[in-house]
Amino acid sequence: MFMPRLDVEGVSMVYANGHLALHDASFHLDSGTICALVGVNGSGKSTLFKSIMGFLKPKAGRVSISGMPVKEVLKRNLVAYVPQAEEVDWQFPVSVWDVAMMGRYGAMNFLRIPRAADKAKVEESLKRVSMWDFRDRQIGELSGGQKKRVFLARALAQGGRVILLDEPFTGVDVKTEEEIIALLRELRREGCIILVSTHNLGSVPEFCDQVVLINRTVLAYGPTCDVFTEDNLTKAFGGVLRQFHFEESTIQDHDGRAVRVLSDDERPLVFGKDGHLEYKDRGQHEELLRKRSEEHD
Numbered sequence: 001m002f003m004p005r006l007d008v009e010g011v012s013m014v015y016a017n018g019h020l021a022l023h024d025a026s027f028h029l030d031s032g033t034i035c036a037l038v039g040v041n042g043s044g045k046s047t048l049f050k051s052i053m054g055f056l057k058p059k060a061g062r063v064s065i066s067g068m069p070v071k072e073v074l075k076r077n078l079v080a081y082v083p084q085a086e087e088v089d090w091q092f093p094v095s096v097w098d099v100a101m102m103g104r105y106g107a108m109n110f111l112r113i114p115r116a117a118d119k120a121k122v123e124e125s126l127k128r129v130s131m132w133d134f135r136d137r138q139i140g141e142l143s144g145g146q147k148k149r150v151f152l153a154r155a156l157a158q159g160g161r162v163i164l165l166d167e168p169f170t171g172v173d174v175k176t177e178e179e180i181i182a183l184l185r186e187l188r189r190e191g192c193i194i195l196v197s198t199h200n201l202g203s204v205p206e207f208c209d210q211v212v213l214i215n216r217t218v219l220a221y222g223p224t225c226d227v228f229t230e231d232n233l234t235k236a237f238g239g240v241l242r243q244f245h246f247e248e249s250t251i252q253d254h255d256g257r258a259v260r261v262l263s264d265d266e267r268p269l270v271f272g273k274d275g276h277l278e279y280k281d282r283g284q285h286e287e288l289l290r291k292r293s294e295e296h297d
């Protein structure tokens, strides 16, 4: 199985109208990573995705996967993209099966006649996202969460090893969000690099081990607990995030700590008294929190 490494090195992107959307952006991701791409509207998230997919050529710098330039990576169908709902024409008369089969196009000849192996891969992918029973449905006749799952199936059918997801949780209920996260964790175990652009800050520490914070350049990147600090988030979002400070007197039945909450109005990020991020998924981070509380005792 191909184990990718993604290198974005000093990438600058200028649009035809002269707008400098990214300047000297650099970060690296190893295989088996789920990484959030976080930044305000217009900070360059989609631009970065387009450069990784080879749709836009950097004015300076380079994107490579395991040392291969983007052109080579595209030929090998190694990068898969799950679009935002707004980018798709839902009136287009294609079925769930057809959309998943599009993931196989790169592996077919120009006549695009699916072979048994292509059909088997599409079936496996649709089953993996629990959309097999919907295979004959028109894509426009699905709920938001179902549509997202179908595009994930397309990425799986393609066999992408670097998977880019643009706002995968917008308009998705909690159950579907959990199913998508479970699938992303499976893909991580299989060695994929998953880069997720999201405005849903509160969910990032729950499932992303790395974060790239951007605002027209990479402000910080690395493990979530190192990057998601109040300082970095304030740098990235300025006054956009709401801050709430709760002290002992305002918390009922509190456990003796003061907490601060940063919110983008979807899900809050909660910081403990010592300024460290409090994880919702405490199971995984108990040891970390225990160590930190020892440090501060």
Ligand SMILES: Nc1ncnc2c1ncn2[C@@H]1O[C@H](COP(=O)(O)OP(=O)(O)OP(=O)(O)O)[C@@H](O)[C@H]1O
Pocket: 015, 016, 017, 019, 020, 021, 039, 040, 041, 042, 043, 044, 045, 046, 047, 048
């Ligand atoms: N085709 C284009 N031509 C000129 N400027 C563009 C083009 N596409 C995007 N931009 C500009 O580049 C900047 C970065 O846009 P981009 O779409 O990458 O931001 P984003 O972080 O994905 O935003 P959002 O969170 O709103 O999706 C913005 O200022 C935008 O106006």
